[in-house]
Amino acid sequence: MNGTFKPLAAAVLLALPGWAGAEPPADLIRAYAAAAREASPGFAGFSAQRGQAWFAATHGGEWSCASCHTHDPRQTGRHARTGKPIAPLAPAANAERFTWPDKVEKWFRRNCNDVLGRACTVQEKGDVLAYLMGLK
Amino acid sequence: MIRRSYLALAGLLMMASAAGAERFPGGVTDPLYQAECGSCHVAYPPELLPARSWEALLAGLDHHFGVDAGLDGPTLSRLRDLLVHHAGRADPHAGPVRLRITQTRWFQREHQELPRHVWRSPKVGSPANCGACHRGADEGDYDEQRVSLPR
Numbered sequence: 001m002n003g004t005f006k007p008l009a010a011a012v013l014l015a016l017p018g019w020a021g022a023e024p025p026a027d028l029i030r031a032y033a034a035a036a037r038e039a040s041p042g043f044a045g046f047s048a049q050r051g052q053a054w055f056a057a058t059h060g061g062e063w064s065c066a067s068c069h070t071h072d073p074r075q076t077g078r079h080a081r082t083g084k085p086i087a088p089l090a091p092a093a094n095a096e097r098f099t100w101p102d103k104v105e106k107w108f109r110r111n112c113n114d115v116l117g118r119a120c121t122v123q124e125k126g127d128v129l130a131y132l133m134g135l136k
Numbered sequence: 137m138i139r140r141s142y143l144a145l146a147g148l149l150m151m152a153s154a155a156g157a158e159r160f161p162g163g164v165t166d167p168l169y170q171a172e173c174g175s176c177h178v179a180y181p182p183e184l185l186p187a188r189s190w191e192a193l194l195a196g197l198d199h200h201f202g203v204d205a206g207l208d209g210p211t212l213s214r215l216r217d218l219l220v221h222h223a224g225r226a227d228p229h230a231g232p233v234r235l236r237i238t239q240t241r242w243f244q245r246e247h248q249e250l251p252r253h254v255w256r257s258p259k260v261g262s263p264a265n266c267g268a269c270h271r272g273a274d275e276g277d278y279d280e281q282r283v284s285l286p287r
Binding site: 078111113 | 175176177178201202205206260262264
């Protein structure tokens with residue numbers, strides 16, 4: 001898995017101008033799309049609908065994304081272990097979200113390990129971002 | 137008379153040190169510590185565990201109580217410096233390295249009078265959720281006057 005993830009992560013990094021600074025979420029999803037196209041020539045875009053189902057699924061483990069971020073990511077979430085409140089994930093409710101690409105990558109790395117037991121593919125990341133960014 | 141003054145003074149000093157022990161300003165408000173260690177749980181005061189506990193925790197962040205809390209090398213190194221610098225004194229009777237603040241004798245003593253239903257409250261959820269009762273937890277303020285038990 002690492003073998004495929006690293007080039008993808010590198011592609012995302014290269015595709016992002018000003019990686020270290022704040023960027024609108026639309027730039028981030030464009031960079032993910034570029035990385036996805038490079039990873040698989042048959043890439044047919046991201047799907048908010050697929051992202052929503054993926055967000056709610058437990059993927060064979062104990063947790064889903066919704067375990068901490070709730071099934072309505074416009075609401076304040078709650079850490080499944082510690083009970084600490086988590087600010088809403090949807091940009092419609094929290095304008096800070098997805099504006100720092102390195103922060104997004106860090107949390108995908110951690111949370112994908114927690115929920116799926118592996119790194120997420122760029123397709124999965126793009127789908128879930130499409131879902132979250134599409135919430136009004 | 138003199139002896140009584142001494143006793144009063146000693147009493148005052150003890151009260152002052154006990155009250156002082158409820159505030160832990162060292163390190164908690166550091167922006168990096170808040171960002172990296174204060175997202176999933178309260179940024180716990182470094183004073184509440186000895187250096188050897190922090191070292192052991194930092195060595196296992198990829199499997200941090202069942203959650204991946206892994207950090208990059210430079211961030212890890214900065215946080216290690218911060219935590220070790222402000223760490224509490226090791227309890228000579230502690231035995232093996234303790235990773236949970238709730239396992240320390242200090243924590244257990246401070247919370248021994250708390251009714252069991254408070255721990256079971258859904259608003260608390262876990263003893264790791266300091267902020268459920270300690271309103272100043274984010275600033276390292278655990279003064280009893282700022283405690284508000286959930287109803």
